[in-house]
Amino acid sequence: MGELTTFPVSYKVEGQRIVIVGGGEEALNKARLAIKTTALVVIISRTFEVDFSGLPVTLLPRGFEPADLVGAALVFVADHGPDGAAAKVAARAAKIPLNVVDVPEECDFYTPAIIDRAPITIAVASEGDAPVLARLIRARIEAALSPNLGAMARLAGSMRDKVAALLQGPRARRYYEELVTSPEVEAELIRGQGMPKAEALLAQHVENGESPGVVWLIGAGPGAEDLLTLRAQRLLQEADVIVHDHLVPAAAVEMGRRDAERILVGKQKGHHSFTQAEINGLIVRLAKQGKRVARLKGGDPMVFGRAGEEIDALNAAGIAYHVVPGVTAALAAAADTATPVTLRKISTGFVLATAHGAESEELRHWAALASAGLTLALYMGKSVAGQTAARLIAEGAGADIPVGVVVRAGRRDRVLYRGTLGSLASGDAALEDGPAIIFVGEAIAHGDWSGAIEIARSQFKVA
Numbered sequence: 001m002g003e004l005t006t007f008p009v010s011y012k013v014e015g016q017r018i019v020i021v022g023g024g025e026e027a028l029n030k031a032r033l034a035i036k037t038t039a040l041v042v043i044i045s046r047t048f049e050v051d052f053s054g055l056p057v058t059l060l061p062r063g064f065e066p067a068d069l070v071g072a073a074l075v076f077v078a079d080h081g082p083d084g085a086a087a088k089v090a091a092r093a094a095k096i097p098l099n100v101v102d103v104p105e106e107c108d109f110y111t112p113a114i115i116d117r118a119p120i121t122i123a124v125a126s127e128g129d130a131p132v133l134a135r136l137i138r139a140r141i142e143a144a145l146s147p148n149l150g151a152m153a154r155l156a157g158s159m160r161d162k163v164a165a166l167l168q169g170p171r172a173r174r175y176y177e178e179l180v181t182s183p184e185v186e187a188e189l190i191r192g193q194g195m196p197k198a199e200a201l202l203a204q205h206v207e208n209g210e211s212p213g214v215v216w217l218i219g220a221g222p223g224a225e226d227l228l229t230l231r232a233q234r235l236l237q238e239a240d241v242i243v244h245d246h247l248v249p250a251a252a253v254e255m256g257r258r259d260a261e262r263i264l265v266g267k268q269k270g271h272h273s274f275t276q277a278e279i280n281g282l283i284v285r286l287a288k289q290g291k292r293v294a295r296l297k298g299g300d301p302m303v304f305g306r307a308g309e310e311i312d313a314l315n316a317a318g319i320a321y322h323v324v325p326g327v328t329a330a331l332a333a334a335a336d337t338a339t340p341v342t343l344r345k346i347s348t349g350f351v352l353a354t355a356h357g358a359e360s361e362e363l364r365h366w367a368a369l370a371s372a373g374l375t376l377a378l379y380m381g382k383s384v385a386g387q388t389a390a391r392l393i394a395e396g397a398g399a400d401i402p403v404g405v406v407v408r409a410g411r412r413d414r415v416l417y418r419g420t421l422g423s424l425a426s427g428d429a430a431l432e433d434g435p436a437i438i439f440v441g442e443a444i445a446h447g448d449w450s451g452a453i454e455i456a457r458s459q460f461k462v463a
């Protein structure tokens with residue numbers, strides 16, 4: 001399954017030696033890494049070409065001797081002469097992990113780029129392939145993390161016994177989450193008052209008692225994980241259980257905590273799925289158990305997401321909820337095709353509608369809107385695309401109004417079609433599998449539909 005040829009571990013070196021053979025720049029670089037640990041760092045070289053003074057290391061100005069490896073946890077060889085060669089032989093004989101600087105094929109291990117917020121360490125490794133890239137990634141992560149992260153982690157560690165005595169399970173986790181992310185705690189920590197603040201927060205959590213459950217109705221966007229909002233991502237991390245639909249990208253579902261429960265409730269055409277009443281009952285029941293429920297929906301939860309029914313059920317049960325918006329499919333489709341759905345002098349409005357089960361009266365209304373220049377985005381209309389187009393024309397829409405269809409909008413494997421209401425109406429559209437948005441309106445002609453398949457009459461069988 002895996003593709004890594006190395007296994008990242010945190011290796012104990014306390015009370016042992018890290019031996020570096022060599023006295024040049026390369027040895028100095030390894031020494032800088034090694035002194036981040038509590039190991040005794042020993043540097044052996046007949047000559048020292050760079051200045052090691054000021055580093056907490058032991059310098060042995062002589063040749064390498066096999067006895068130098070007694071008690072050694074790791075060996076670095078940064079010497080290209082006989083001392084380096086002898087050290088390699090000795091390390092291998094003693095089975096001590098060896099790193100030969102810049103000779104990957106001779107290394108037992110590589111050194112990752114390290115972000116040091118002791119006790120938190122983040123290592124970025126490339127199996128020796130791209131150390132420069134690893135360092136760039138490190139710089140980005142470095143910039144994103146508070147310098148106080150390590151101190152926050154130590155503070156959390158020092159609270160462990162007290163917390164264990166007072167809070168269990170999810171309640172303890174919630175306490176720690178608040179503790180390590182609270183700007184107030186961080187500010188107090190800097191002033192040396194971290195511990196009293198952490199204790200006050202603990203008392204507050206104990207007093208608040210069992211926290212009631214909550215439901216977050218979260219929009220997951222159209223299917224690309226980087227179209228998820230930062231808020232959605234944060235709440236997914238906090239959720240105890242994630243209740244999601246089929247259209248939600250797997251990567252978004254995976255963003256939750258590893259131990260969060262995940263429940264797939266449907267809805268894929270033709271597959272068994274939960275009924276809406278069952279979903280309503282499920283989220284109410286989970287929240288009543290005190291869980292934090294992420295109800296994750298494709299696109300935006302308030303657009304054809306049946307959020308209204310779920311909200312009614314939550315209100316009836318007296319359960320708190322919050323709505324987190326997402327990128328709805330029509331907007332992802334507009335972005336994919338650079339289509340300005342509103343456009344000065346062309347389209348003064350944008351209508352999200354469902355073609356499914358639309359009444360004649362609604363169709364007449366949309367026909368009038370499309371003829372007046374407004375842009376229609378039709379959801380759930382693919383299987384009735386041709387029929388809907390024909391009915392719009394019958395209700396008075398011009399057969400030459402531009403039409404554009406985006407299947408799997410927002411995803412890498414999207415497919416585009418373009419034509420007119422007339423060409424779409426002339427047959428059962430043989431559109432690709434997958435969810436689709438059908439745009440109708442003059443603004444479509446102002447988008448960039450390059451690569452789109454033309455909906456020509458000949459490609460579609462006449463209904």
Ligand code: SAH
Binds near residue numbers: 297304379406
């Ligand atoms: N809440 C969702 C809509 C759910 S209804 C949203 O805001 O996007 C399901 C319909 O949405 C599908 O039939 C299809 O018309 C549309 N849809 C959902 N995801 C889509 C996608 N990635 N590309 C195109 N259409 C999509």
